[in-house]
Amino acid sequence: MVVPARAVPEPADSLKADSVEIIIAPPTSPVVSDFKYDDGNSLILTWVPSIDDLPVGGKVLSYHIFRSDNGGEAKKIAELIPGANYYKDEDLYSDTNYAYHVVALSSNSRAASFQTASIRPQREWVNLNLKYLFFIALIIAASVIYFIETAKRGKKLFVRKIAGLEAVDEAIGRATEMGRTILFIPGIHDMDDVQTLAAITILGRVSRVVADYDTKIRMPVARSLVMTAARETIKASYMSAGRPDAYNDDMVNYVTDEQFGYVAAVDGIMVREKPATIFLLGAFFAESLILAETGNSVGAIQIAGTARPAQLPFFIAACDFTLIGEELFAASAYLSGEPKQLGSLKGQDVGKGIAMLAILLGVLLSTIAAVGDTETITDILNFITRVFTVTN
């Protein structure tokens, strides 16, 4: 909702004592209605502009909106530019009655509309503007669940190879052979980022292999909550590998929340301990290349992945394998090899299919509409556009 509300630099409140009064017609038919699908805190006011409000040579300089609360005195609440014909009033209370009138101003006179009926903003329980979004989300979620269920019942699902993930076992094996550590960096964001969550779930798979091979894993982190979650994860992996005694809390340690302080420390660890394998998975920012280059200079195999498009080129340049965007989120499902996890990847493909179909149809139809202008096609096109338009 874009409301053309902009302050007029010179409010015409103080009427200038010009010799000739410029008479203008008042705005007409003001109607106030509830603004739909909110928590009862806004109303929308519409009116027909004054007939003297013309794009060229109009006499109306501005509109003032007046509001009366519960029948009290009307107070000015906004000034709008000429041509305005609606106003959204926000921050209202659902237990108060509001009535409005609109005043048009010329350089030295004013003309007021009638007062609207008095109404209360309504509180709605469901935002029907989001119905299409809800349905599409439902289809994708349902297909994810459907494929998970199918997989649970034992149907084989094909998932193509993802190069970076095929290399995980090999990379861990290499560290084991060389007797060096594996460094796992989960990005610098906290647990309120799904990328960190994805990194932790991958850590679950990696640490399981690590526990089996009896390799050393080292995980400096930048957030205390990530430290807690990572410890739980690694501990569980060691338990399920049947070696709880080999687990040690010091595998994960907190360094500092500060982005570059963390980088300084991790760089130090890299050059001093020379890990054989480095995982850089999660939310990365400017530090991505500092870490990846330092890791590269100590000769480690590096597997990186992030959903930050700006950092991906650096990982591609400096790491051996890079998981691009969606692949990062697919990784834990893929590595687990569990059918039900793989099922969720199939669900994602359904989502992609919907997106591709919509794009294909949309572009085709809008091109035809732009060239030929057929009404039916325009109607279908408008429908597709409306389905994918998100209004809050």
Place this chain on the structure above:
Amino acid sequence: MSTKAKEILAITIIVIFCLIFYIRKVNGGEGILFSSLVAWLVIGAMVLSLVWILILTIRGRLISRRVVFIYVGIALALPLFMPFTQRIPISPEVRALYNSVETLKPGSKVLISFDFDPPSAPELQPMAESFIRLCFERDLKVIIMGLWPQGPQQANMALEKVLSDEKMKVKNLQYGEDYVNLGFQTGNEFVIQRMGSSFESMFPTDYRGTAYDSLPLVRNVKNFSNIDYSFNLSAGFPGSVEWVQIAVDRYGVQLGLGNTAVQAPQMYTYLNAGQITGILGGMNGGAEFEFLCKYKGKATKFMLSQSFAHMIVIAFIIIGNVAFFLGGRKSALKKS
């Protein structure tokens, strides 16, 4: 001589060098500027040594990272001593931003949000300075805020710099009437959202602790509808994306962006969609804007270093590729 001895020697030389220059500065020594002959000689030497490296590489000797580092250091530092200036072509998105500020009537209220911290200051501070200067020159009122804790501090530094100018002193600009710094508020994008209904609820006082009501400039500013233009200097989250999604999309604010060069590419989508009036991207954008404002600030000064650094990076990419094609693909693929 052992490596250790060499290192100690090098450090000693550096310390002595620094001490000499520091004492010189304290005693009022002026800065150094090369004559154009010296500058050209330096450039020539750099080019020659690059050619030599190219020859070495073709012969199969890949240079180490440290050599690359040294070149970058030189390419960034030496141009600051050189007396050259370069012609700056103005990109449309920068001109659009300039025009949108220029068409504002005197007395219009401009909201500037400082959403960055010192590490990004080299890119964004020059933009901040020239933008504030432009506002004051055109008699616009400036309201400053920050979504990053260090933002308002950066704003104060920029204000101090702009106001110390003779031209500005004549205008006798008053805090609270011509400009105001509302300070920082936690809450990221929620701050913008809540500002949509009331500025005062988010900034009950300015950064000095003066109550919102007693600041003449903002006393009548209730929410975004009282703002004529806003400018966002951003280095990440929270920043431009949030301003566009909330202030522009929901409240119809007119917005211009000043971004780090890393962030700028993502903002072009918004520019194409007409959601923002223009972008200053990176130091380059800053220099272009300074040119339009007819003011030679730090962005213009740093641009030469910038261009040199680019050339060095490109030179090394070329050297790397030449080595790759001529020096046998397999050996070049091995990690240097």
Place this chain on the structure above:
Amino acid sequence: MEHFALWLAAFLTLGIISFLYKDNAWYKLTEAIFVGLSAGYWFVTLFWDNFYGKFWIGKGEHAYLYVGAFLGLLMLLRLIPKIGWISRWPLSFIVGATSGLWLINYFSSNIMKQVQATIFPLFSSQYGAGFDAGAATVIGNLVIFLGTFTGLVYFFFSKEHKGAFGYTAKVGIWVIMITFGASFGYTVMSRMSLFIGRIDFLLSDWLGMIL
């Protein structure tokens, strides 16, 4: 004090730069100072801004803040090994809330909005000059449409990249590579300017060598 401050800042700046040469005692010292200082900085900031500023000041007015404090308290139970497992509760709360919020927010901003933005006519009637000219715009529009489409094909997991599908996916990865190249090219600039800022500090603020 002014002299000391400048020299201290310069000492720390050069200490970090020395890492480019190799790991050394100077860097190790600066690194240790940095780690301790920044961890402390965040400790103080989080205490005053979040705990004091958000909770302590606001708790009278907003009772819901107690939920946060309660979750935080459960988190701290980790310090007592016997009942440390309770800290999984606040953790699962955070993970649940994050998943829920991100699921729906990204669905709307990354999927719906991007699809909607890609629905446009290939031919446009607004022509500019040069690369903005009609042909370039039409080609550009085609590139956006085909690039987005093939890029999505690349991410398909259910099908092996073979045959016609494989070729389409190949075009997809080409577009993605161009994207990375372009962002890289754009980024190089920004990264260079960062160091210019430090040189400006060393040579101008500290040593006064630059005009």
Place this chain on the structure above:
Amino acid sequence: MRREIPLIITGIVGVGFVIQYFIPHAPFSYMSDWFSDWFSIVGACAIVLGALNLMKMSAQKVIRKKKDWGYALVIIASFLLIVIIGLSEGKDFRVPGTRFDWLYNYMYIPLSATMFAILAFFVASASYRAFRARNFEATLLLVAAFFVMLGRVPVGDVLSGFMPEGWRLSDLASWVMNYPQSAGQRAIMIGIGLGIVSTSLRVILGIERSHIGGGK
């Protein structure tokens, strides 16, 4: 029970936060604001765990006189220094002129700005080593980077000055940024969106449970 309760919490809370998106009515309309506040408070409590861990690890090094224990001592000292100053200065610890502000300006800023700035060097060395036309994909990456890099600095337009206005390197760079770059970004963004939906769904459904010490 130790395993089930966290799963139930995750599931219920997750579903709740999905639903709130569709309900404009209070209290659902406040839920995301609330979570942001709760998370800040939990974060403030949790950093105690992190700080204690950092102190413990450093102290162990010092006591056991491990290699480089002197630096561990520096970590402890600098941590305590800034914490004591910061806490004693009260809630206005950041105001200019305080001792905390001094530490921030003359130690914290140089350190973090320089660490950030050495990225310039790594960009160069990565370019030298990694941007080689090994295959067609790598060549595309290289070529796109090359044009945008040149097109974004004045030198680029000097080099292509012989071309008519509108066809110079800077225009080409803008074209690449506006079209192929946007296309790739969009595909990646849609993919990421789907990845997040599916990962979140797995977490909410309790299929993915490693973050709470899951396993089977």
